[in-house]
Amino acid sequence: MRCENELLQVFLDGELAEQKIREVKEHLAACRACRRELSRLKLLWLELARPEAIPLPPELPYLRQQAIAAARPVPRRPEKGRPGFWDIQKLAWRPLSLTTAYLPGSGEVKELVKAAGRKLPGLLLGSLAITGRLWRLRRAGGKGRGRR
Amino acid sequence: MDADDRQLVLMCREGREEAYRQLLFRYEGYIYSLCYRLTGQREDALELSQEVFLKVVTSLPGFQINRPFKPWLRRVVVNVCLNYLRRRTQETLSLDQSAGENFSLADTLAAGRGDDPQVRLEWVETREALRAALERLPPLWRLVLALRHQEELSYQEIAAATGLPLGTVKTYLFRARNLLRQVFSEIYGWEEG
Numbered sequence: 397m398r399c400e401n402e403l404l405q406v407f408l409d410g411e412l413a414e415q416k417i418r419e420v421k422e423h424l425a426a427c428r429a430c431r432r433e434l435s436r437l438k439l440l441w442l443e444l445a446r447p448e449a450i451p452l453p454p455e456l457p458y459l460r461q462q463a464i465a466a467a468r469p470v471p472r473r474p475e476k477g478r479p480g481f482w483d484i485q486k487l488a489w490r491p492l493s494l495t496t497a498y499l500p501g502s503g504e505v506k507e508l509v510k511a512a513g514r515k516l517p518g519l520l521l522g523s524l525a526i527t528g529r530l531w532r533l534r535r536a537g538g539k540g541r542g543r544r
Numbered sequence: 545m546d547a548d549d550r551q552l553v554l555m556c557r558e559g560r561e562e563a564y565r566q567l568l569f570r571y572e573g574y575i576y577s578l579c580y581r582l583t584g585q586r587e588d589a590l591e592l593s594q595e596v597f598l599k600v601v602t603s604l605p606g607f608q609i610n611r612p613f614k615p616w617l618r619r620v621v622v623n624v625c626l627n628y629l630r631r632r633t634q635e636t637l638s639l640d641q642s643a644g645e646n647f648s649l650a651d652t653l654a655a656g657r658g659d660d661p662q663v664r665l666e667w668v669e670t671r672e673a674l675r676a677a678l679e680r681l682p683p684l685w686r687l688v689l690a691l692r693h694q695e696e697l698s699y700q701e702i703a704a705a706t707g708l709p710l711g712t713v714k715t716y717l718f719r720a721r722n723l724l725r726q727v728f729s730e731i732y733g734w735e736e737g
Contacts, residue, residue: 400717401722402573405717405718405721406714407715409692411699422585436725436728436729436734437721438719439688439728440617440724440725440728441693443670443671443674444693444721444724445693445694445726446671447694447727448577448581448671448675450576450580451582452572452573452576452577453576453586453590455590456572456573456576456593457569457572459593459597460565460568460569460572460597461565461602462597463568463594463597463598463600464561464564464565464568464596464597464601466598466601467598467601467602468559468561468564468601469559469605469685484667495659504737521724530653538552
């Protein structure tokens, strides 16, 4: 093995394969110049690894807070107490629904709806049609009386 | 991952400001120190630290919670520093520009301090000389040195963190350390050969 500075650096970095480590160690045992070079490199390694006390600037907390304020995702709040469309409708129609509750037979509406099931729209349309016909007959009758 | 880190990250994801504050407070010294080592300048390190804070806050939702936090943070810092150095050196000098052959202690101190190098040579401290020499290194050399000796990353890990080819990482390390060794040789009066 030849004297190689780069190989000594890789050796100190702990990046050599086992076989190569043995070779370097054998070489070091026989080569005084490389032993001297290794001790010099070790000194450099120690200095480079020594933790340097870098003074922290006083602006850091301010910068940290600025970044949080600028980029933090705002959490979505649960929509407590904010009524939706149907809640408003319920409230708006409550007086009417309370009044109708006192009408005779109103308690049966629920049962009627259950019984009619899907046919309810048809039933409503049918009843509207009958109401319309009665209305027209009444108007026609009224006009006839007026001519007399 | 450190249990507290994990807990803090989860709380941050809920959008809790206090958790962000605690997490950044815990690592702001590390972030600033690493930025300082990579750039060698206080003002640059401050600017980069702020960029890292922003990046951490915005990228945290994408962080994999079962992974350790610190390596992820280091990657963020290195990327931010690399981008910054690339932007900055576009018009001035190359990131890996050679520091030249005349990397003597006298030159180093003259560049670092502006004082009369001959006067200072007599009582200069190794630490001070090393810092001045590091500041004169090309940014990428300084970057790989910091990752190797301060962060204790392997060659492969440095290559992965910086996106540099493995061979380039080794070359930068060897060249940088050879130059620093020259400075040491002058300080200690080593006989060569």
